[in-house]
Amino acid sequence: MPATIDLEDLGLDRGGHLLVERALRELPVGDELAVRGRDPALNVHLRAWARDQGHAFRDGSVVVRGSAPALRWAGAERAGGASPGEIVDHPGATWGVAARGALIETGGPSVHFDYQDRDLVWADLAPRLYAQAAANQWDPASAVDWDAEFTLPADVEAAVVQVMTYLVENEQVALIVPARFLGRIHPHFREVLQVLAVQAADEARHIEVFSKRAVLRGLPPGVSGAGGRASLSTLLEEPDFALASFLLSVLGEGTFLNLLAFLEVHAPDPISRRVTQLARQDESRHVAFGMAHLEHQGSLDPGLQARLRGAVERRHDVLMDTAGLNQGVFDALVLLAAGSWRPADIARGYHAVEELQQAMDEGRQRRLVRLGFPHDEAAALSALHTRNFM
Amino acid sequence: MTFTLGAVAYDPKVVTIWTGFRDWFLRHDFALDYLLYSHYERQVEDLLSGQIQAAWNSPLAWVRARRLAEARGASVRALAMRDTDRDLTSVVVVRTDSPLRSVADLSGKLVGVGAVDSPQARLLPLALLSDAGVEVNVRRFDVGVGLHGDHIGGERDAARALVAGQVDAACMIDGNHLLFTREGTLPSGGTRVIAQTRPFDHCNMTIGPAVDGETAERFGELLLGMSYADPELRQLFDLEGLTRWCDGRTTGYAPLEAAVDTFDFYDRHGQVHARDYRP
Numbered sequence: 017m018p019a020t021i022d023l024e025d026l027g028l029d030r031g032g033h034l035l036v037e038r039a040l041r042e043l044p045v046g047d048e049l050a051v052r053g054r055d056p057a058l059n060v061h062l063r064a065w066a067r068d069q070g071h072a073f074r075d076g077s078v079v080v081r082g083s084a085p086a087l088r089w090a091g092a093e094r095a096g097g098a099s100p101g102e103i104v105d106h107p108g109a110t111w112g113v114a115a116r117g118a119l120i121e122t123g124g125p126s127v128h129f130d131y132q133d134r135d136l137v138w139a140d141l142a143p144r145l146y147a148q149a150a151a152n153q154w155d156p157a158s159a160v161d162w163d164a165e166f167t168l169p170a171d172v173e174a175a176v177v178q179v180m181t182y183l184v185e186n187e188q189v190a191l192i193v194p195a196r197f198l199g200r201i202h203p204h205f206r207e208v209l210q211v212l213a214v215q216a217a218d219e220a221r222h223i224e225v226f227s228k229r230a231v232l233r234g235l236p237p238g239v240s241g242a243g244g245r246a247s248l249s250t251l252l253e254e255p256d257f258a259l260a261s262f263l264l265s266v267l268g269e270g271t272f273l274n275l276l277a278f279l280e281v282h283a284p285d286p287i288s289r290r291v292t293q294l295a296r297q298d299e300s301r302h303v304a305f306g307m308a309h310l311e312h313q314g315s316l317d318p319g320l321q322a323r324l325r326g327a328v329e330r331r332h333d334v335l336m337d338t339a340g341l342n343q344g345v346f347d348a349l350v351l352l353a354a355g356s357w358r359p360a361d362i363a364r365g366y367h368a369v370e371e372l373q374q375a376m377d378e379g380r381q382r383r384l385v386r387l388g389f390p391h392d393e394a395a396a397l398s399a400l401h402t403r404n405f406m
Numbered sequence: 407m408t409f410t411l412g413a414v415a416y417d418p419k420v421v422t423i424w425t426g427f428r429d430w431f432l433r434h435d436f437a438l439d440y441l442l443y444s445h446y447e448r449q450v451e452d453l454l455s456g457q458i459q460a461a462w463n464s465p466l467a468w469v470r471a472r473r474l475a476e477a478r479g480a481s482v483r484a485l486a487m488r489d490t491d492r493d494l495t496s497v498v499v500v501r502t503d504s505p506l507r508s509v510a511d512l513s514g515k516l517v518g519v520g521a522v523d524s525p526q527a528r529l530l531p532l533a534l535l536s537d538a539g540v541e542v543n544v545r546r547f548d549v550g551v552g553l554h555g556d557h558i559g560g561e562r563d564a565a566r567a568l569v570a571g572q573v574d575a576a577c578m579i580d581g582n583h584l585l586f587t588r589e590g591t592l593p594s595g596g597t598r599v600i601a602q603t604r605p606f607d608h609c610n611m612t613i614g615p616a617v618d619g620e621t622a623e624r625f626g627e628l629l630l631g632m633s634y635a636d637p638e639l640r641q642l643f644d645l646e647g648l649t650r651w652c653d654g655r656t657t658g659y660a661p662l663e664a665a666v667d668t669f670d671f672y673d674r675h676g677q678v679h680a681r682d683y684r685p
Contacts, residue, residue: 060495067492069649082649122637
């Protein structure tokens with residue numbers, strides 16, 4: 017007596033095959049399933065469906081389970097496990113974009129990703145940083161009171177515009193660099209991709225708010241110096257993930273944390289203070305990921321430090337003959353800290369910018385020491401960092 | 407010597423399929439190559455002339471190859487077929503709200519069929535009606551003439567004509583009735599099967615008359631040894647629509663042999679007789 021299933025009025029053209037498949041899964045290969053139902057086309061469709069699926073068909077309504085469905089999954093393997101603790105060191109080339117932990121049917125195309133080794137991209141902190149980032153996304157339209165009232169002297173407004181213009185060009189690079197690596201990393205390391213994706217989205221918002229503040233009072237954007245762009249272009253050209261993370265996130269964005277903190281204090285209007293505050297919160301996450309990844313990789317690769325050192329030195333050599341920070345940006349920072357053109361105020365502003373640069377240097381040295389550099393070498397490398405800050 | 411197989415390029419995927427199979431055979435020390443044909447008639451003629459050693463033949467091409475070979479005192483062999491080539495049926499369907507209830511009711515009605523050379527959507531279902539003594543008017547949907555019905559377009563057009571009320575009934579293979587209903591060409595529950603043919607067989611791998619037995623055996627062993635568990639082959643099997651190769655059999659072609667005679671498509675010597683057939 018074969019197993020029996022009754023589809024009632026349900027036809028195979030409306031999902032009846034799901035019930036037949038479910039019933040067949042319970043049977044060993046070669047066993048019979050009698051299919052009953054009231055759909056007038058049931059037997060016509062059942063014959064065609066069974067044939068197509070590799071099952072035998074007899075007596076007008078009996079399906080004999082074939083081996084094809086089981087053969088399809090012969091040799092299938094799990095793509096690691098779902099949780100971050102179950103990622104594998106070297107994901108399979110044919111896993112492609114499959115969900116981590118999914119059962120992978122053998123075959124399919126090999127998809128090449130430049131970064132397929134766990135230790136070249138991973139940081140244990142990545143899942144937590146992504147969760148924080150996802151929870152702390154802010155809406156540029158509502159997070160900033162764009163209608164806040166303030167009045168600035170024309171020179172001070174122009175200084176704000178210049179600083180914002182400078183911030184935008186730096187953030188463009190900070191968007192492009194992680195976005196470029198995003199497509200080169202194996203999706204098995206999902207949380208790393210998520211961190212980079214949010215990082216790019218963060219920068220997109222920063223670009224929006226800095227751009228909006230720049231032109232808020234009707235002035236056109238400020239100037240863009242050749243030296244600054246030369247400095248930023250070296251970041252775009254770095255093809256190695258570890259070195260790019262180091263130059264951009266650890267040294268560049270790390271330095272920017274000080275700059276944004278400076279502007280939170282010295283910016284002359286509430287909107288500028290607010291947008292730099294929002295950006296700084298995001299940037300600190302970017303620095304944290306870069307640090308965590310490099311600490312992870314450094315613990316496994318004794319040669320990493322030498323490569324990091326080489327990257328700083330190479331970049332310094334390339335930029336040696338460029339102007340670095342646009343003079344207009346430097347002057348604008350002094351004026352913002354001074355608040356007026358009175359000599360005493362300018363002196364105070366100049367001193368504040370000097371203190372800013374010293375704080376930037378100290379921050380870089382601290383991070384370099386955390387990455388294992390001796391103090392004297394950290395000081396030397398920090399001094400070679402681009403004068404453009406980023 | 408390279409063993410050359412003919413296949414008809416009814417779809418671009420044919421290149422993928424036979425290039426994949428060719429690579430597989432080469433890796434198994436069997437020098438296989440393939441020739442693509444734009445229609446079955448030339449392929450069958452080349453099989454008989456020895457230009458190719460094997461032909462991936464439609465059932466109609468098999469009928470012709472067999473007749474041509476016998477007329478010359480030779481023979482061809484159905485070496486293998488797909489599991490999905492066995493025991494197909496074709497159906498004649500009407501709209502559910504049609505007053506037509508039986509095959510006899512179709513007398514004098516307009517029936518939509520596939521291409522002139524489609525076994526499943528013209529020759530076999532019309533033979534079913536003819537055998538029942540029912541004379542109908544036929545509206546043919548000639549898409550992909552020369553492809554022996556491999557191109558689904560004619561059947562689909564006939565199905566559309568049925569829904570549009572342009573024909574009283576339409577002919578199609580059982581699997582396409584399911585497909586057309588699922589994809590919405592036919593409304594679910596909107597058509598009724600009024601007749602179904604007896605089971606018949608479809609394509610086979612035909613071995614030409616001059617091929618030595620040892621070569622044919624080796625080719626057949628390799629073909630039947632292919633497994634759906636092999637991921638590389640599985641992709642090709644899915645494209646070609648099979649889950650395993652079976653031994654060839656010729657018992658399933660009797661209905662088509664009869665239909666070919668009924669409609670005088672080929673004569674007994676394999677010459678093309680069908681009027682309006684220009685592949």
